[in-house]
Amino acid sequence: QFGLCLQKVNVTRDFGQDFAAGRSYWPLDLLASFGLTPERAAARPDEALGALDAMIDAIEGNARGAIAYTLRIPPAEHRLRMFCAVSLLLALRTLGRIRGNPDVFAPSGSAHPRGSLKVPRVEMAAMVEALAAAVEDDARLAALLSTAQEAAHPTRR
Numbered sequence: 001q002f003g004l005c006l007q008k009v010n011v012t013r014d015f016g017q018d019f020a021a022g023r024s025y026w027p028l029d030l031l032a033s034f035g036l037t038p039e040r041a042a043a044r045p046d047e048a049l050g051a052l053d054a055m056i057d058a059i060e061g062n063a064r065g066a067i068a069y070t071l072r073i074p075p076a077e078h079r080l081r082m083f084c085a086v087s088l089l090l091a092l093r094t095l096g097r098i099r100g101n102p103d104v105f106a107p108s109g110s111a112h113p114r115g116s117l118k119v120p121r122v123e124m125a126a127m128v129e130a131l132a133a134a135v136e137d138d139a140r141l142a143a144l145l146s147t148a149q150e151a152a153h154p155t156r157r
Helices: 002-013 015-020 028-033 038-043 045-058 060-072 078-098 121-134 138-152
Strands: none
Touching (some): 002 015, 002 045, 002 078, 015 038, 028 038, 045 060, 045 078, 060 078, 078 121, 121 138
16 A cells, blocks of 8 residues: 555656656546546646546545554664655655646646645655654654645545
């Protein structure tokens, strides 16, 4: 679940970049359920936002599994737990940034810079600092990860 969560976040976030390179990894049946093809989603990003939300919603179960996996790593395994927690929190924060963001469908270097899809360095530094303070405390770590997941999946609250 941990690996699937991270990979699905990357596939979802990178739609525009992948499409510009002649690739599309989004499920065609999901796009079709919104009356879309990869070409139409790239050409009309505002029409594809429902499909984007569906892609993000489909990651929710993987995110729950990834959080549970991270919390099963013993607190004494500080470095491994920190590595997983940083990767997971970054993925969850990325989901929060891309939900409803038409820039997902823009190729990199276009009028819609991919910068809006990335977690800013200042936020990343604060995130790492918060994780470092919480990584050995199950309750604090669970709260940080769960808060980020809830922000990425606001309709599930």
